[in-house]
Amino acid sequence: MGILIxxxxxxxxxxxxxxxxxxxxxxxxxAGTTRPLTGREVARLARRGTQPxxxxxxNRLVHQGLVHREEIGSSFLHTLNRDHLAxxxxxVLAGLRTELLERLRAAVGSWEVQPLSAAxxxxxxxxxxxxxxxxxxxxxxxxQVDEDDERWRTQMARLAEDVHAWTGNHASLIEVAEQDxxxxxxxxxxxxxxxxxxxxxxTGVPPARLVPDREPA
Amino acid sequence: VxxxxxSRTSACGEREARVRLADARAQLQLAELAGGESxxxxxxxxxxxxxxxxxxxxxxxxxxxxxxxxxxxNHRDAVELLGQVAPGGADAAKQLERLLSLKDESxxxxxxxxxxxxxQAIRRAKALVAHAEEVVRR
Numbered sequence: 001m002g003i004l005i006x007x008x009x010x011x012x013x014x015x016x017x018x019x020x021x022x023x024x025x026x027x028x029x030x031a032g033t034t035r036p037l038t039g040r041e042v043a044r045l046a047r048r049g050t051q052p053x054x055x056x057x058x059n060r061l062v063h064q065g066l067v068h069r070e071e072i073g074s075s076f077l078h079t080l081n082r083d084h085l086a087x088x089x090x091x092v093l094a095g096l097r098t099e100l101l102e103r104l105r106a107a108v109g110s111w112e113v114q115p116l117s118a119a120x121x122x123x124x125x126x127x128x129x130x131x132x133x134x135x136x137x138x139x140x141x142x143x144q145v146d147e148d149d150e151r152w153r154t155q156m157a158r159l160a161e162d163v164h165a166w167t168g169n170h171a172s173l174i175e176v177a178e179q180d181x182x183x184x185x186x187x188x189x190x191x192x193x194x195x196x197x198x199x200x201x202x203t204g205v206p207p208a209r210l211v212p213d214r215e216p217a
Numbered sequence: 218v219x220x221x222x223x224s225r226t227s228a229c230g231e232r233e234a235r236v237r238l239a240d241a242r243a244q245l246q247l248a249e250l251a252g253g254e255s256x257x258x259x260x261x262x263x264x265x266x267x268x269x270x271x272x273x274x275x276x277x278x279x280x281x282x283x284x285x286x287x288x289x290x291n292h293r294d295a296v297e298l299l300g301q302v303a304p305g306g307a308d309a310a311k312q313l314e315r316l317l318s319l320k321d322e323s324x325x326x327x328x329x330x331x332x333x334x335x336x337q338a339i340r341r342a343k344a345l346v347a348h349a350e351e352v353v354r355r
Contacts, residue, residue, distance in 0.1 A: 032282040032355065035301035044230060045284045091304075097355055127354060200354065 009167035011129040013048075014096035017168070022049045022057040024093065027080065030067060031094035036077035066090070097127065100166065101200060104137070107162055108203050111155045116140040116178050117204035121191075124169075125198045134172035135163050138195060138207060141177045185211055225289040226298065234280035234353050237273045241346050244270035248339050257329035264323040264330050267338035271316040274342070274349035275299045278309065281353045292317040302352060309348040312341045 010016040015024045025046040030037065037045070043054040058078055061067040066086055068079045081087060092099075101120065108118045122136030123129025137159070145152050156173055163171035174191070176184060184192070192211055199207040244266045251263035275295060276286045282302040287295040296317070300310035319338055323330060 032303055032352070033301050034303050034306070035283050035298075037284070041284050044228075045282075047231070094355065098351060101354075125354070200350075 009096075009100075009169050010131040011124040011133045011135070011169070012127050014100070015093035016131075018093060022046070022053055023061055025049060026054060026057045026061060027066070027090045028094045030078060030080035031090050034079065036070065036072075036079045038075050038077060042078060100124075100135075101202075103166055104159075104163070105202050107159055108139075113145055113149065113152050113155065114142075115204055116142045117207060117210055118202040119195070119199040119207045120202060121194045121199040121207065122172075125194070125200045131169075134170045135167060136172045136174065136194075137163070137202070138174045138176065138199065140181070140204070140210065141175060143178045147177065181210060225287070225294070226285040227288045228284060229276075229280035229286050230284055231281055231353075233286070234277045234349075237280065237286075238277040238346075238349050238353050241270045241273035241277060241342075241349060244273060245339070245342050245346055248335070248342060251335060253332050255332075260332060260335050261323050261326070261330050264319055264335050264338045267335070267342040268316055268320045268323060270342040271313055271345040274345040275309070275313050277349040278302045278306070278345075278352040281349075281355070282306075292320070302348075305348050305351065309345055312344045312348075316341045316345070 013025065013028075015028055018024070019027070025048060026042055029042050029045045032045075039055045039058055040051060042058065043049065043051040046054060049057070058067060058069070062069045062078075066081055066084045068081050070077050080090065104118075104120060108115065117138070117140040119125075119138045120136065121138055123133040124135045139156065141147070141152065156175065160171040160173055163169070195207040195211050196213050201207065248263045248266035248270060251259050255263070272295070275298075279286045279298050279302060283298065285298070287298050289295070292314070296310045296314045299313055300306045302309065316338060319330070319334070322328070323338075
């Protein structure tokens with residue numbers, strides 16, 4: 001496995017930046033459970049790759065000792081060998097999306113001027129995009145903070161740079177002033193649906209409460 | 218690797234995980250509607266909602282990580298299955314076990330449940346929902 005410097009994060013399969021083959025997908029599935037899984041179950045949970053291709057990947061991983069295989073009745077069951085030297089690296093790869101969220105929360109949490117709300121939304125929150133997807137972040141500016149406030153602008157710019165450095169993806173920061181939220185509700189842009197259903201709160205008021213789904217009076 | 222027991226499970230995946238996670242959040246919101254001033258019957262209903270939130274969260278985590286969810290009436294099977302989610306399954310399973318111990322009391326019991334018991338149930342349900350959210354977005 002080699003780290004591809006400057007690679008872009010596939011928001012659906014973040015581990016692909018380091019392990020782009022089906023072996024990476026299989027390992028991430030096995031890292032998610034201690035339950036022994038059949039090849040068919042692994043293929044279903046991996047979300048991509050045919051069953052024969054997943055079986056071939058499992059064969060290679062069993063050969064390398066990173067996956068244990070045991071025959072139970074007529075089934076072959078697979079588990080991640082958590083004692084393997086490479087297992088810690090697999091667990092890190094399996095947790096990349098969680099790591100992105102933790103970094104976003106830490107970054108926004110350290111801001112001198114706190115937002116009313118910040119949330120990850122869109123495909124990065126749903127985990128269904130690809131390597132070309134933006135990392136969408138909603139940031140709601142409190143009413144007492146001016147749009148041109150230098151501290152506010154600096155921290156927004158730094159967040160965009162950090163997200164790009166962490167993932168290789170473009171950070172799309174959607175900034176809304178608290179006083180403009182009613183206009184957003186009236187305009188009902190498509191982004192509202194994602195904010196209501198998929199957004200992952202980073203700090204402050206959760207988006208589902210800021211932009212409730214109700215018909216205008 | 219030990220042979221798998223024949224507890225009743227059914228196949229499910231990411232789509233079902235998201236549906237059950239939404240169910241869990243909704244039940245948790247219902248549970249949180251009751252407060253210290255609520256009538257005994259309302260507290261009991263809220264505990265029942267917290268239990269349902271925990272069960273839905275457990276289904277969500279299991280569907281995403283294991284591709285299966287519990288269909289047995291035996292609480293121990295559900296707890297054991299959740300314990301197989303990694304990481305965090307073992308801790309989540311303990312929360313579920315304690316939450317499920319309130320299920321019969323809140324849904325079929327003749328005695329009242331106290332406010333502190335409700336707060337404890339809500340804390341456990343919140344922990345389970347947080348765990349499921351982490352697993353589903355992984």
